[in-house]
Amino acid sequence: MPIAFVHSTNPAEALLTPEPIRLPRLPIPDLHSTLQKYVQSLIPFLRDQEIREGVPFEAAIRERFKWAAELEGGIGSDCQKRLIELDKQSPRNWLDDNFWIKKAYHEWRAPLIVNSNWWLAFYNDDTVPRHVVDGQEAQGLSGITFWQVRRAAWMVYRVLDFKDKLEQQEIYPLTTRTGLWFRNTVEQMFYTCRIPQHNCDALSPQPTHTHPNARKIVLMIDDHIYAIEVYRPDGSLVNPSEIEHRMLEAVRDFDERARSGERVVPVGILTADERDIWASNFEHLRSLSLNNARILETIQQSIFAVSLDAHTLGQSSGATGTPAEVNKHLHNIRSSIDGRNRWFDKAITLIVESNTRAGAMGEHSPCDALVPSIVMEYAIVQPIDDNTFIPMQDVARARSSSVDRVDGWERLDFDVDARMRIACQGALGRAKAIIADSDDAVYWFNDFGSDWIKNEARLSPDAFVQMALQLAWYKTRGEFTAVYETVLTRLFDRGRTETIRSYTEDSRAWILSMMGISASVKRRHELLRRAIQTHTKLTREAAAGRGIDRHLLGLRLMLLSGERASLFDDSLFARSQTWKLSTSGLSAGHLFRGTGFGAPCSDGYGINYLIAPDMVKFCVESKFSCPLTSTVHFHTAVAESMLDMQALCTEVALFPSHL
Template sequence: MVERKHLSASFVSTIVPTTPRLPRLPVPDLHQTLQRYLASLEPFVLEGYGRDSAQLQTMFATRKQWADDFERGVGSVLQERLRALDRASPNNWLDDNIWLKKAYHEWRAPLVVNSNWWLSFKNDQTVPQEVLLGHGGDVAKTGCTAWQVRRAAWLIHRLLEFKQKLQKQLVYPESTKTGIWFRHSASKIFNVCRIPQATCDTASSPPPPSLQSGRTVLLFVHDWMYAVEVLNEDLTPISAGELERALLQVVFDVSRRLDAEERAVPISVLTADERDRWTENYQHLLSLSPYNREIATIVHHSIIGLSLDHYTYALSSPPQQNPLPTPDTQEEMDAHLHNIRSSHPAHPGRNRWFDKPLTLIVEANSRAGAMGEHSPVDALVPSIVCDYAVVHDIEPDEFSAPLGLSEHEISAVPRRWRRLDWDVDERIRRECLEAEERVRNIVKDSDNSVLWFDAFGTDWIKRASLSPDSFIQMALQLAWYRTRHCFTATYETTLTRLFQNGRTETVRSLTADTRAWVLAMQDPSTSPQTRFALLQTAIKTHANLTGAAMRGRGIDRHFLGLRCMMQPGERHELFEDALFTQSQTWKLSTSGLSAGDQWRGTGFGSPEHDGYGINCELLYLYTAGFEVIKFGIESKYSCPDTSTRIFKESISSALLDMQTLCSQASHAHL
């Protein structure tokens, strides 16, 4: 079979003896960080005091004085402590000591919506249209379908194949710098799990290869949990056909349990609860029996999670339409994103384990996606792994048996699964019901949708001699200002993959140059030539900030490290300034995934109640033959100042206005 290449040829090779080394993430220069910080405050000061020049100068002078005093005094002490921490750290000062705790594990908010990312896959072209529309039949009255099981088996098989190739250095070899970074990052996706603990969570360690629990996938069907062994003892993946038969055996087991009028206690919903509450319930579960401790170990050791949902969620009433909405329509895609994000709204938080870094979710009509806990890696890494799984549709030759085998036909197949039934008491039953109500409130408040903007894309932006990423950031700034009539601190993620164990740094997209351009766009007296010149300046400034952040010269990770070095009783006005807090209150939180046509939509939650979480992709749809810019947008219904629908419209309007501006400037130049 011929497979379309989505990995650069430079990352696919045999093992090369020489292995490059990545440099350590630097401790940024204190003076440079403070100067960049002062520059980042300019738009906030201008916004508050721009019409009062005397007040403006006073505000700037005060912040400069604080920065100078900080640099000469306690700041230099903190900087030296940070350097000492770095010297004592095996990899770097940030990843080894600070980032996981402060960015993720100390957060006590529920993971669902607030922290976990979600991703909707393109549909498999081998699945019949009638199945996608909800006419897929039913396996033993479970609600699951044969095509659903087959696609799940194929996706798991492909993921295991990628994992094996990665370990053998057949993809992203360690002979490349990108390979070093990616192999280290991808290793954190598999066979691990977040573990709830009071005040600060932790992460499990990967099991030794000899343990059977490390060769399993954690499977959810009707809220029942199963461990399915998907690797042989020599750690090679079982065939796609064997995987399909193992999954079917579990589905038939679920059918027998349903026929016996059993109902699962939805333990998994506890993982979507507030972290300290989940910690208490987790400890109580472990105290109930040694068997529960064994289950917890299997959950932590399992390679990834797999959820087979016994329904296909639709936004319209009744919940299960017949037929379902046409694939790739706005309504259908939004419904899919909602189910991946948090499960069916009628029973939110179920049939998932929100602490796993990667869970595949396949609905009854075979549409699929992924959801993951964010702390081990950033969403780009699992998206690359999933891209390998999704890019190639189901290969019928990989399945020797016909679709939809009967229970009798697979009864002789060796059993590769076991039930994971927790011992529970009335407290746990009650806690599951109460947790579900709390999760329901979170889910009901999440205004989550996807925007496919197809008027133009990356190629057009490049022809205008502008950076696509910076162009999109300017569009988001303009859209925000038009809907809120003010400016806000904006977080854009950039990777520090140039460094050993690099994670991310913040690009502060709101700058004085950004502000000047946005205001010019709103001023009808400003000429197109002036507006375009201001846009060019703003984009250049943003690109420079992005380059500095990628090279480990950002502001926010350095400030985080410095603040963590403060000892009891130490303080400084710099960190207590209202503008310091305002400049880090990310009401626009933005990120991006790798370009590709495998995703229908993506998403993550807004970190602020009155803000937006926005994921963006710029790509070419090979199958459709056109470019599209995709935005996954989340806000809160309960906030009167936000609306995902209105912001989608504002983004589209901003992009079209920017295209018109570039065209006007080009004609004027000619």
Template sequence: MQRAAWLVHRTLEFKDKQECYPDATRTGIWLQENLAKMFNLARIPKHNCDILSPIAPISDPSAQSITVVVNDWFYSLRVYEPQSTTKNPVLCRPEVILTRLHAIVNDARTRPGTAPPIGVLSSDDRDSWASNLDHLFSLSQKNRDTHRAIVSSVMSLSLDSETYTILSNSLSTLPPPSRTTQQGLDSHLHFIRSVPSNVSNRFFDKPYTLIVDPSGRAGIMGEHSFCDALIPSMVAEFSIVQGVDQDFISSQSQSQPLSVSGWARLDWEIDFEISSACEKARTNAVKLIENSDNSVLWFEHYGSDWIKGQAELSPDAYVQIALQLAWYRTRGTFTATYETALTRMFDKGRTETIRTLSTDSRAFVLAMDDSLVNTESKYVLLKRAIQTHTRLTREAATGRGIDRHLLGLQNMLRGGERAELFDDVLFSRSQEWRLSTSGLSAGHFFRGTGFGAAYEDGYGINYLVAPEMVKFGIESKNSSPYTSTERFKIAIFRAMTDIQSICSANLKPSSKL
């Protein structure tokens, strides 16, 4: 609870101050626009198409609170206090947040019965969740008020009741990570992504949920409709870069006053239909969880310092070409590959697609395992592939990509209208992103990141390129006979090692003394 209170306070400090990126800069404006989409709102399930709720104004009491979920019970915890001398409410001190957290946890532990696991309904398919939410609204005004309070709240905090640990994978042939264990990395990843025991201790419609377990292990889960992953990752990195203040820890007594104000229950009224829906949603969620083959790879042989300094290549393009090589070696074919490009230089800019699979990346991959191609030729092909990828990245970031334009044209078609291009089989196949990828910042303080595979027989890969290492978060599906996260980790490790060997064999000796 101490760590949760501290991280909540740090998160809201970033939200309120944004001192690192003032609004006088283009980056600051872009950051403010996107941060505004991350707090005090939620995704609302609707039939056929969801909507985003309007951003709740700070004058709304719900907008001055966070949603806390403990043992599947929902609560509101006020994190801002009104001030007579200032126009806007002021962020509470972390010790005030902690005192209220203690009161909430004590209430959740001592109240009779078990909570209705409403949170798991938000994990279900969107049309089912829309129907169940409509039914909840029809049962009572209290349910409408509870949902509105959750939607309008600043963010969500889930306090889990167990420290989840997976069995060690002793069969891995990869070198173990330093400073931690593979078991520790993957246990952390799984508990954040949800396991059967905590899947209803969530509200998946909030864009930013902080999750903390009894050991103090923490992470965030994001809903991706509002803004791009770089935004919550920046907030999270700010939150954890400063550890819990020791003065704050030492000042907190183990026994907290329980009769405190500033928090309230957010209860639901349910019937047999909702209870049945919760059981069905849990069954569906457990199937998804059990089908998810996800893990973290710490590649520690080198990082961006060597790629930029010695090889003089773009780190992002370098990693992308390594992923192409890893895919081909495990599948014997090529696939459309998605990489996210930010279009932040444009007003309200979101993303464009960088298509990693190109004629040049394909040529390099085919040459890598061809014994008739010498090392020098492979190096020439590598540099050409990386130059092409760098050009495609620049084009996507400056509005000269193709996918968002084509999506816009598709959406302009009226009922009954057709365009020959969009009926073309090649066009459809070119958007089957069996390799869905995205890079974030260096993530010095992150154990890993990740997202799901877009296709049943594909991979979802998020990576963090740090100066001395690269961290990969990889997900595939157990149900597919064509994929294996462990096998792909080995392929990435080998690809990164082999490409370095090609570079090292062709780099000129340094002229520096």
């Protein structure tokens, strides 16, 4: 079943609530508690250091506790007071109002493609004829099929319908805490674009609802850019058939230009470049003409983007539904063939291939991927309603008729010079290199899912999967690493995320027991349960605003020039935050074929997983250039680890008295 949407029983009554619910402010954790938890999180690293480097554990841990005490009694206390004062001056949230987006995203200069943007591949729409899905559709214009446009139009309508229902409080009403947090978060994903700037990017200011650009989406077709009006001047949503008609007009315009031999400079590829390079090119592009400045503003202020690809990546490589075909689908959503026909700065882009395969890709800084995934589930849970469109045969007949031309769309053609042409060529080459190095694939583990983990093993599904990932890492690398897991702080106003430090003393002890021969089955099971209990405790603390990594970030940023702290200068401080296993759970993923995000470390993995009742989808990205990583080999190790854990739990359940 897809995610259930929270409906208000009486939207009008919700609007008249005299005392609206308010979310509490994100707390600043207690300084002593954070420092003690932090030192405790170093224990597995120090245990390993003792074995590998001969550094005595007891002496090393005492030294860290001493540094923590010095920090707490000295400059750390001043930093805590400064952070509290900053919180008092912050409108909503000491973290999000001041430095989270900047430090986590906008100061990062790496290209967004693969490295930062998330991607999500949808299941096919069952109403689309089979021959279309199989790539045998001939009806279309210059590689863009009519069914492709129809599915795109339907998804656009459904996303906008969700947005309107949310604003009208028909779903996620403001009378619930979930509704309040969700609405505040969703507001960040529409009408938003990342703006390249030197050293640190920014988010574009959102237009007023009456601004003409707030009625538009941006449509990209083979690097041609169009604006499509999806709301009328009175604010009412255009119906699906009319959205399709307007998109078809843009497709027809593209077809006429393509047939005449016209080729546009692929300006969108500049958004795939290193951020400071793009910032320089952005300034030059905007300065070339008032027309360019207007187009950039339209793209930034539009509701979201849509890309129609005149291809289906990997169509001939295998039948629909094979692992190879699914992975090719993921690759196209992630980056397209070569990074073209995308505007990577846009917060949300719907992507539809010629055979109607579809997905979404987004810029990460406005909101975290769970939020758009909920919107996308709403968009695709209902298949195309044929009753809202004219028969497909009539679309084909009418495509060449000038009588049926409509308004509500426009070309967005940039003025370019020689510098821009050269810049696009350079950006294209760099994007191709990033794509070629991305070892990205999904593995559908079908042996069991959350039902077995909860009902038979009686364990937390998320913690179970986290342990499997750590065991798989050790199997493939023979060492331990810091593990990052995302948890939402949605209990709080403008809450974003906190880190769960999943690698713990207990997870380390359990993994060593699994890799050795001396521990009994009973002992291994006891250690597994303890590791999962510890992970669950850390998850609850982080979700409740009592995590440590955001607080540590805030404390370090409160240091004045010349102020130092031994605890922060310690090499383990950086090592314990070098997330070679960067992980995040999304949802059950009933409507998603796969998802993903890039590995933050060149010798690590970026892992997004979807735990369904009867399966788990492991979506893994690493780098081909690293000899230490292999997505396929890691998939194999994860599957082995999951089955090892099932066998362990099953043996304990079946033969408790014999162990």
